[in-house]
């Protein structure tokens with residue numbers, strides 16, 4: 001069955017994507033902006049979120065920080081199993097629906113005047129598993145329909161108008177409202193390995209929930225992504241970053257200026273004169289760093305000494321066993337807040353706090 005996108009009257013049907021595993025945190029961030037439930041579907045490396053938003057609130061979706069992309073739905077096919085199922089696509093990828101999506105994109109971009117003329121389009125299919133019907137058959141059908149209805153437009157990648165298909169048995173067809181710059185906050189991604197994706201940093205900050213006047217320290221801050229996302233979350237908290245690498249701190253300074261206190265320091269040595277309220281850190285893991293049980297144990301021991309008695313830590317690593325035994329050895333209480341797929345590896349966001 002083919003269904004044009006619909007949600008409550010006066011609402012726009014929206015899709016959003018975030019890293020696989022961050023769906024709950026992304027849905028929590030959405031709550032103040034929407035009145036509908038958020039449906040989640042895992043599509044390989046991503047969680048696909050579906051919900052409705054009041055049409056007038058559409059531009060506010062630009063404030064979202066955990067999602068990677070925001071799209072407006074054209075419609076949904078209850079199943080795509082064979083070529084014949086694509087025959088019903090015409091009802092979804094119609095001229096009116098595509099033009100309405102282009103207008104929504106201009107509203108999303110808050111373009112009051114001189115809206116950008118669309119001339120190029122492309123379709124990208126994201127699927128949860130391989131199927132008999134090839135993705136290219138679905139994308140070519142969509143592109144053929146658009147070409148028929150907009151003969152002056154060109155099918156090209158990169159394209160101004162992108163139609164994404166989220167295919168997990170049923171398939172949702174949606175027009176991308178965001179661009180590549182959205183997930184990098186309009187800034188050039190820092191040229192350093194292991195630099196954290198801002199959307200994942202935003203998820204960690206949401207777990208840490210920095211409060212006014214709190215001191216938040218990232219003792220292995222690298223390019224400063226967690227500090228930038230912390231400031232975006234609550235600029236009334238005080239952010240401090242340190243790292244053993246001079247290059248990293250120079251990059252962080254170029255991104256943060258004087259919004260945070262930055263210095264060169266070894267996370268295994270004294271980190272801060274006064275106790276801090278929260279330690280927020282993307283620990284060394286992955287192929288760039290050789291990590292060990294003793295390194296993690298020493299780091300947690302030192303973080304513990306640096307925290308206020310009521311202090312908390314929010315940490316990211318894929319070294320679950322190493323960190324969990326370091327927590328246990330140091331007598332801190334901990335919980336896994338999210339399991340997230342990062343560059344093909346499952347890592348965990350942990351929250352830990354000192355026992356009273």
Ligand SMILES: C[S@@+](CC[C@H](N)C(=O)[O-])C[C@H]1O[C@@H](n2cnc3c(N)ncnc32)[C@H](O)[C@@H]1O
Nearest residue numbers: 195196220221222223225243244245266267282
């Ligand atoms: C996974 S990266 C953090 C990346 C950072 N979140 C970003 O967005 O750029 C780990 C960082 O730990 C730093 N590091 C490694 N050993 C350290 C130590 N003993 N003391 C302080 N920093 C250290 C590395 O230089 C690197 O920048």
